Amino acid sequence: MLGYDIVLLDVEGTTTPISFVHEVLFPYILDNVDQFLKAKWRDPVVQEHVRAIADQTNKDAQAGIVHATPIDLDADTPEVIRQKVAANVNWQMKADRKIAALKGLQGYMWRFGYASGQLQGVMFDDAVEAIKRWSTDCKVFIYSSGSVEAQKLIFGYSDHGDLLPYISGHYDTNIGSKQESQSYTKIAEDIGVLPKRILFISDNENEIYAADQAGFQTVVSVRPGNPLLTEATKKNYKLTSDFMELL
Ligand SMILES: CSCCC(=O)C(=O)COP(=O)(O)O
Numbered sequence: 001m002l003g004y005d006i007v008l009l010d011v012e013g014t015t016t017p018i019s020f021v022h023e024v025l026f027p028y029i030l031d032n033v034d035q036f037l038k039a040k041w042r043d044p045v046v047q048e049h050v051r052a053i054a055d056q057t058n059k060d061a062q063a064g065i066v067h068a069t070p071i072d073l074d075a076d077t078p079e080v081i082r083q084k085v086a087a088n089v090n091w092q093m094k095a096d097r098k099i100a101a102l103k104g105l106q107g108y109m110w111r112f113g114y115a116s117g118q119l120q121g122v123m124f125d126d127a128v129e130a131i132k133r134w135s136t137d138c139k140v141f142i143y144s145s146g147s148v149e150a151q152k153l154i155f156g157y158s159d160h161g162d163l164l165p166y167i168s169g170h171y172d173t174n175i176g177s178k179q180e181s182q183s184y185t186k187i188a189e190d191i192g193v194l195p196k197r198i199l200f201i202s203d204n205e206n207e208i209y210a211a212d213q214a215g216f217q218t219v220v221s222v223r224p225g226n227p228l229l230t231e232a233t234k235k236n237y238k239l240t241s242d243f244m245e246l247l
């Protein structure tokens, strides 16, 4: 018998190497964003993402963030808007910002990369094995800063085949920041289980603290290339580098 009913998984640093995100997925965006915006400018989905990035940029500019050049969707020409959006995407990605507007555009761009075969999601073997086993004994959900679309792509087009049949649902930062405990409370309510019956696994200790505060069970994912953990985390939390030992 497992001591939990739900497993909630982070992606980067947990099911998937950080190197894949930073050396494959992010460069795909940086290399293609200019051309992508130009080629698909009239696509209504692109226009939605452009509006979201413009809103975020204008909020950032008002908050005094120097890299954020305001975007005036009524007065700027399409060419200027495109250049400002591309420049904005560049600096946000260099800062590794986990902002919904950026993550939304990334997810939409990756759709074309996966569909063309240029991208394939990378998963740790033990994570895949455990997800398959968990899916028969409990339910597996994903909570990532990557958009729900990006999550469906990385698991749907993974190097271990289509893993979506093993996953019961997805959450991204539209439910709230991964570093705030209310986000975990909302997820438990949305799934309809008590927080103490959910096991959350992540590489990020601030996410682990937030989930712990919300009453979740937690395990810290230790993978090659993950950020170093503080002594306090190592002392107070369970760590794993092999999910099979959690079954
Ligand atoms: C879900 S694939 C894209 C990865 C990504 O953009 C990201 O920010 C991952 O963050 P996580 O919360 O999974 O560590």
Ligand SMILES: [Mg+2]
Pocket: 010, 011, 012, 013, 014, 202, 203, 204
């Ligand atoms: Mg992570």
